[in-house]
Amino acid sequence: MPKDKVSFTLKTPKGTKDWSGSDALLRDRIFTTIADVFKRHGGTALDTPVFELREILAGKYGEDSKLIYDLQDQGGEICSLRYDLTVPFARWLAMNTDVRSIKRYHIAKVYRRDQPAVSKGRMREFYQCDFDIAGAFDPMVPDAEVLRIVSEVFEELGWNGRYTIKINHRKILDGLFAVCGVPEDKIRPISSAVDKLDKMPWADVRKEMVDEKGLDGAIADRIETYVMHKGGRELLNKLLQDETLTANASAKAGLEEMALLMDYLEAFGSLDKISFDMSLARGLDYYTGVIYEVVTEGSAPAIQSDAPEAEKAKKSTKKAKTSDDDDRSNDPTLGVGSVAAGGRYDNLVGMFQPKAQIPCVGVSFGVDRIFSITKARLEREQSTEGLRSSEVDAYVMAFGGKGFTGMLKERMEVCQKLWNANIKAEFSYKLKPKLPQQFKAAEQGSVPFAVILGEEELAAGKVRIKEMGLPADHPEKEGVEVELASLVAEMKSRLAQKQAGVVDSLAQQLQSAQV
């Protein structure tokens, strides 16, 4: 065991970080919220290895394949760290051909050897939360449930409509490019230029199409008449009446599926969360049907105004609809990036095993971005909930005069009672801790209750419960004495009251934020 002084820098690898304290706790709560929604929809967990045989990942990510982390060949198989959770899921489906339908979820880290931008939250190791439905079903039914899940997740996270689910359809895009006269071999590059409309004004996108990608300017102008549109049913109905567009079989099929999807989303109560966005194209090659991306303005740090965010979100969506370039460049959603994205991918499993071919639709939540936005919101609201580093309910402490023994075993016995009753409790590891030290520890941990033992009180079978942080004039400021035998019951009722109070205050905050 070498005891020499170390001669290297103590750090985590580039683009990775440790998660600790209140950040780790808040992120865990986000995971739990998301997983609860997944389970509510019958999702079953799938956990795959963090590395895959390199051949599994090969040919799936286009030029991003260079970002894959490879393991060293140490005399075994050639493996790479997973780049996402979708390809491992497809590999699993291809291996388990008896599974003809499944709703699976997977919450795990993925790895991309990208240039990290830690301050912007672009990391080399980050979490994804994926939900996917595999199986051959009637059109758009599972697609609608995935989108219902998306809105349910953000509502449960308390975003209250402060997000937009942009949807589009690959078949509509393919059809409109054909109708506009884009040559077959230019459809992919032109599609990827269109996808940049959330970051760049139309003039720049047009420039890329014409100058860089050699598209005829007249064709670009025809594309503009379509891709600047956003809306709901009224946009869909307008497009369904566009005879040029519906003459194209692909566009027609896509629009009809979109109509079906909107019907189903209405039955699910989620239609109002959706924006049909003709400029959404998404990068990945494997999407074959409906595609979607969730954006929010919540993380834009420049906004200092106190205007309710739900209003701002609505405003920005409306503005964007006017297809005014200046408005778009002020769009607070610009540059924030998506917080969830997905779509239908009907051919990916067949790439591994043609016989195992099975259609899929799914979504991936970007937890790191969701975390940053949620944390910023909690900080703005100065909510202490969710920013603690542990969830301890009670700090068990003791005090005494001259000859004070410290009452260590008594504190341990009281902790035992609380733990047995599933109450989270801590105590000082010192034999004879001073009372102020114990209070300080409880305060530092934002522990809501102190359970105080005194030698005389305990001899009479009593202990004191003190709620922390009460105002000086509160009648229970000094705590209340209770029978040791009823400590658990007293604590449980106080914790329930406290919990109810927190819920009330959160509900109030929410209401005031929505005004």
Add this chain to the structure above:
Amino acid sequence: MPKDKVSFTLKTPKGTKDWSGSDALLRDRIFTTIADVFKRHGGTALDTPVFELREILAGKYGEDSKLIYDLQDQGGEICSLRYDLTVPFARWLAMNTDVRSIKRYHIAKVYRRDQPAVSKGRMREFYQCDFDIAGAFDPMVPDAEVLRIVSEVFEELGWNGRYTIKINHRKILDGLFAVCGVPEDKIRPISSAVDKLDKMPWADVRKEMVDEKGLDGAIADRIETYVMHKGGRELLNKLLQDETLTANASAKAGLEEMALLMDYLEAFGSLDKISFDMSLARGLDYYTGVIYEVVTEGSAPAIQSDAPEAEKAKKSTKKAKTSDDDDRSNDPTLGVGSVAAGGRYDNLVGMFQPKAQIPCVGVSFGVDRIFSITKARLEREQSTEGLRSSEVDAYVMAFGGKGFTGMLKERMEVCQKLWNANIKAEFSYKLKPKLPQQFKAAEQGSVPFAVILGEEELAAGKVRIKEMGLPADHPEKEGVEVELASLVAEMKSRLAQKQAGVVDSLAQQLQSAQV
């Protein structure tokens, strides 16, 4: 996007596996149980990257370092996959010198490029659940809480005493080896031979000491008089009266700490779970104080008898105390391996950063083994709880006669109601599913309730709730009609009843197992 047929084997890398279905769900429940105990004791989450700079891991694992997975140098830092969660925790403490005390937990995968034995559960990728307390405190107080956590975890997992927490102390071992006359340079190898007493009879261990490690036979015989002992306070008191042993300062200090530990474990109500086992030595170099390991006979497949396992466990412990070699070789704990292990390591953080030196004590739970044992127990008890692959509460279905529309949107709307009330619900993705198909899907998922829509009933504002799996003569076999408006309330009350029933039946099973 290549569409060619694949030419490689579809598999996961050697020594890794996918977790899906009921196995994944059961393992998740084990994680939740363990994490709940950790949080009850004030644990805060720490999440470190899956890979570390290679220098961080170097020199920590002795000859096991050859099992570390290295990442390829792709023009950046040299990194390796973590081998355990302890060294990353120590690295984090060394980097965060403002943290002078912390209780941290970490549930994550670790990687060892060992020869895998999948059938025995020895994998290259596996989960560990760690809880550690760092900080300079009064002796044995945090150590006792870690052991309390160990017993709490296994009680919450329903093992009801069917496990033994073996404890020993590095200082006692060092002292007794010195007293017996083991030369300084042979203490580590002799210690590792003693540690094999849970897998080998004494005669074989003695042979290894004398023949392989060149120890004097008389010294080995003196060691035997100590290391074959197991017990509780009575053993400790006997050793405290052993003047030869207590003349050694290290042994004396270790025995006194052990006495303190037992006092504290008594105050925590956990002393009866402990066996002071003089043969426990543990492999890792970095332990400096109390060490422990949890063993169980629960996974031994050979045992076919129906005798209550708690009894068998006690019996086996008693037998082992007789230090009869034949008895030991029949010890049902042999070959099972430990399900949790840990100890005090006061110098590890200082290896990274002498100024950051901070004493630590902790435990690691081996979830894969805990999973196998728990699964075997559930299968023996033919419990259906815990073996489902999802947790769906209700399957929403529809039926109708001639001209049946399938009622897809109506099923969607009912699902929406249930989801909004946090009830887990599924429905068929077919436009016009047949009733037997829908029942089959509900049965396959062990869904406890069907919510059945009929066109006439729904027009009258009613739906039918049918509990699945009722006997043919049950009065509610065909289900009960309820108002659609009160569906959520009716479902909630039925789910609560069902839940209470499951708890009752588990409690009964438990009682009969304990007789």
